[in-house]
Amino acid sequence: MSEQTESKETAIKGKFVSYKDGVLKVSVLDDGGAVRKEYEWKVTEEIKVVSHIRGAAKEGTARDAFQLWESGANITVRLIDSKVTFVELGKKNSPDRIPEKSADRIQEKSPDRVPEKPADKTSQTAKTQWGRFVSFKAGLLTVKSNTDELLETRISENTKILVWDDAENIYKPAPSAVILAEIKDGTWVVINVADKDFTLRIGARKGSTTGSLVSFKDGRLLMLGKDLGEKFTKKYGNNLHFNKFRNDVPAYESVDGGEYKLIGTANKVLSDVKEGTVLIVHGEGDDNITFVRIGVPKK
Numbered sequence: 001m002s003e004q005t006e007s008k009e010t011a012i013k014g015k016f017v018s019y020k021d022g023v024l025k026v027s028v029l030d031d032g033g034a035v036r037k038e039y040e041w042k043v044t045e046e047i048k049v050v051s052h053i054r055g056a057a058k059e060g061t062a063r064d065a066f067q068l069w070e071s072g073a074n075i076t077v078r079l080i081d082s083k084v085t086f087v088e089l090g091k092k093n094s095p096d097r098i099p100e101k102s103a104d105r106i107q108e109k110s111p112d113r114v115p116e117k118p119a120d121k122t123s124q125t126a127k128t129q130w131g132r133f134v135s136f137k138a139g140l141l142t143v144k145s146n147t148d149e150l151l152e153t154r155i156s157e158n159t160k161i162l163v164w165d166d167a168e169n170i171y172k173p174a175p176s177a178v179i180l181a182e183i184k185d186g187t188w189v190v191i192n193v194a195d196k197d198f199t200l201r202i203g204a205r206k207g208s209t210t211g212s213l214v215s216f217k218d219g220r221l222l223m224l225g226k227d228l229g230e231k232f233t234k235k236y237g238n239n240l241h242f243n244k245f246r247n248d249v250p251a252y253e254s255v256d257g258g259e260y261k262l263i264g265t266a267n268k269v270l271s272d273v274k275e276g277t278v279l280i281v282h283g284e285g286d287d288n289i290t291f292v293r294i295g296v297p298k299k
Contacts, residue, residue: 009080010235012039015128016075016089019043019066024084026075027243028236029286038241041077041084052090065089072128082237129153130190130286133202136180141200143189146246146287153191155180155200164203171201188285204285211240213277216270219244223279243287250291257298266292 014028017038024043049065051058069089078086129151131143141153155176162171163179183189183202190201211223221242228238244267251269252260263269266289273279273294280293 009078012077012079012235014039014075014077016066016069016073019062024062024066024077024087025241026077038243039236039239040241041079041082043084043087047084047087049087049089052088062087128190128192130188130288132288133183133185133187133189136183141180141189141191143191146244148246151191153198153200155198160197160199162199162201164201164205166205169205174202176200188288190286204288206282206284206290208280208282209240210278210280211238213270213273213275213279214239215275216273219267221245221266221270221279221281223281242281242289245289245292249289252291252293254293254295254297257296259297260293263294269294 012026012028014026017025017027019025022042022044023040025038025040027038043062045062047062049060049062051060051065051069065087066089073089076088077084078088129143129145131145131149131151134142134144134150136142136155139155141155143151143153145151157176159176161174161176161179163174164170165172179202187202188204190204192199192201209225210227211225214222214224216222221240223240223242224238225240247265247267249266251263251266253263253269254260270292277294278296280296281289282291282293283289
């Protein structure tokens with residue numbers, strides 16, 4: 001008699017990125033909330049999806065439900081043995097994340113669902129944003145996203161501000177007037193949104209991820225991670241999907257075990273790197289890749 005293995009059920013929470021050609025992409029905070037990585041699963045059009053719209057949970061299928069949501073929506077993906085069985089979009093008590101520019105499509109699919117009112121230009125839109133610090137003037141914080149878009153957020157006295165402390169390895173509260181006057185250009189900043197409350201996180205833990213290259217296509221890196229830890233691999237596996245790097249992320253290479261030397265930017269050189277080559281991706285915070293190393297020098 002063959003031995004039967006018990007099926008393993010897991011639930012992964014993150015942010016909806018996209019659903020295209022049967023592939024669901026989700027952005028997830030890992031490493032204690034310091035690194036945001038992207039994962040993807042094959043999801044058939046008939047998979048059950050529950051959407052929280054206007055305070056009510058409405059069931060549907062992937063074929064229709066994913067068209068009603070914009071990137072950045074809260075999402076929970078339930079899996080059995082790494083196979084997606086159920087998806088939940090939005091939260092019971094959180095604002096809707098319906099696309100502002102898809103009113104015609106929403107009305108065609110479901111007339112009772114109305115898009116959100118566009119946010120005022122001088123205030124934060126209703127979703128989490130991140131980027132590098134540009135300026136803080138007259139109460140308006142400006143950061144530059146990885147796509148070089150300038151994002152503006154009105155900072156009030158009630159905005160909670162947390163600053164990363166390298167020594168204690170935690171975020172610590174800080175007075176807004178002091179920290180925003182001293183923040184350096186290019187510092188990584190994350191603006192978290194929960195209903196109408198903003199939390200501004202300044203700085204992040206520095207870290208690196210080592211693995212072997214699988215592919216680099218359409219500006220996206222896929223590699224097999226090494227030394228990820230048993231807890232991580234049981235939940236996500238070894239496949240690491242990265243969001244597109246900024247165009248200015250430098251790449252260094254060790255040729256024949258020699259010292260690392262700058263060879264260009266990651267987006268331009270990684271497509272020529274052979275499959276299986278060791279990569280070390282360095283970052284500082286969600287999606288903030290600072291540089292990439294190719295190969296390993298001899299000790």
